[in-house]
Amino acid sequence: MFLQVKDLRYSYGETEAVEQASIQVDRGEFVGIIGPNGSGKSTLLKAVYRGLVPDRGSITLEGEDLLRMPYKRSALQMAVVGQEHEIPFDFSVEEVVAMGRAPHKRLFDIDTKKDRDIVRHALECLGMEGLAKRSYLQLSGGEKQRVLIARAIAQESGFFVLDEPTNHLDISYQLQIFDLIKGLGVTVLAAIHDLNLASLYCDRLYVMKEGRVIMEGTPEEVLTAQNIYRIYGVQSSVEIHRLTGKTSITFLPEGVSA
Ligand code: ADP
Numbered sequence: 001m002f003l004q005v006k007d008l009r010y011s012y013g014e015t016e017a018v019e020q021a022s023i024q025v026d027r028g029e030f031v032g033i034i035g036p037n038g039s040g041k042s043t044l045l046k047a048v049y050r051g052l053v054p055d056r057g058s059i060t061l062e063g064e065d066l067l068r069m070p071y072k073r074s075a076l077q078m079a080v081v082g083q084e085h086e087i088p089f090d091f092s093v094e095e096v097v098a099m100g101r102a103p104h105k106r107l108f109d110i111d112t113k114k115d116r117d118i119v120r121h122a123l124e125c126l127g128m129e130g131l132a133k134r135s136y137l138q139l140s141g142g143e144k145q146r147v148l149i150a151r152a153i154a155q156e157s158g159f160f161v162l163d164e165p166t167n168h169l170d171i172s173y174q175l176q177i178f179d180l181i182k183g184l185g186v187t188v189l190a191a192i193h194d195l196n197l198a199s200l201y202c203d204r205l206y207v208m209k210e211g212r213v214i215m216e217g218t219p220e221e222v223l224t225a226q227n228i229y230r231i232y233g234v235q236s237s238v239e240i241h242r243l244t245g246k247t248s249i250t251f252l253p254e255g256v257s258a
């Protein structure tokens, strides 16, 4: 087992965001978390990337207690693209990507040629070399998101934790980024909004609803019309696509029944 989250609970004051969540991820798996807005996906991911300390439950990474691990070591082991990607100062794009190198270095270490090569390579992967000197804050939402993916790549970690990593991007960049991440062969845990993307890229899905994990399985097992109705309350038509071989979902507007 690579990552194991057991009986996690977390409240923001009175709001119980995660009531009961257990998930596990094997090395090399691409695991998605789906579920309605407010179901606790981001909170669960934050606990995994140590953006918060859970009220109860355990998290282990390769068998080791993540909650007791020195921060620097856990930062080396996972690359994170969170939902709130505020970079407060006016850094350039290449400076933001270079932050991905920080866990590899000691305070005040200067960037080596190797670091600079890795940063350039990461920007090239995203087709963003031309933007290296631009101000991060002046980019569009979608460009910022791609810079943060480049930062994650520059970190050279084997585990990506992603919270709706492509929600600001048009379909061509969504596919580009998921293809890119898939091609890295890393272990992935990602909250994914779009069920068709989740189906195309994930080996396995967890479904969260009202702070609980309510289902788990392959996209084909989870994404049935009946389950989608149970999760989201919408009608859909589901088939195995003849070209992708993956579950493909068409949502049905009111008045069209399956
Ligand atoms: P999701 O990512 O599935 O949309 P979240 O984990 O962001 O769900 O939120 C779960 C619940 O916790 C929601 O009810 C949300 O309103 C609440 N919540 C999330 N973040 C905060 C916060 N910083 N303060 C208070 N409540 C929050």
Ligand code: MG
Residues within 6 Å of the ligand: 041, 042, 043, 083, 163, 191
């Ligand atoms: Mg969220």
